[in-house]
Amino acid sequence: MDHAATTDTVAVPQEEHQQHPIKLYLTVWIWLFVLSVGSYMVDIVNFEGLLRWGLIVTLMLLKAGLIIAVFMHMAWERLALSYAILVPPVLILVFVAMMAVEATYTEWMRVFFLNGGT
Template sequence: MDAAHGQQHPPGLYLKVWGLLFILSTLSYLVDFYHLAGYLRWSLIVALMLLKAGLIVAVFMHLRWERAALVGAIVLPPLCLLALLALMLLEARHTLATRLLYFG
């Protein structure tokens, strides 16, 4: 295969991913339909959203077939931001607990 023509992926792959995205979207809708609340609701919504975004980036944006250095350059910064966000959440809970203990 000539490099100038690019790489072709089988249409079945795209149809399978489209079907999986449809199933994940249906599950996301069912979270609201069954009136789940609290942390369970939000964790399911975020998990399903991240799965859908990962599938879209991996297959439709062809990141799955890129070199590891490029994948690391694209995926690593958001993962670092998520880790920092988790640390800020822990710090915020500690600060709130301290304020409630001493001022409330």
């Protein structure tokens, strides 16, 4: 029996941990703070109507995007995993928009034809 074959140690690969710099997390926290201040400023300045809701939704989506990209590590994931997580909500929004258009059309048709065309 070959003594050298039994005493060799098998090289076990070390687990690779990716450490992100603290500067990245601090930058994201600062941006989240700035975007939150912007959301509060929309209320303080008393924007109204579509501008108000457009700003609120835009700021909300920016904050959600930062959180998903950095804190949920989606920025470093494979493209297939990103698509698996991000595509379904986008499709749901598309279907909701389609239903809203259909609902408006149906309401218009009912008003036009059931009220004698007035």
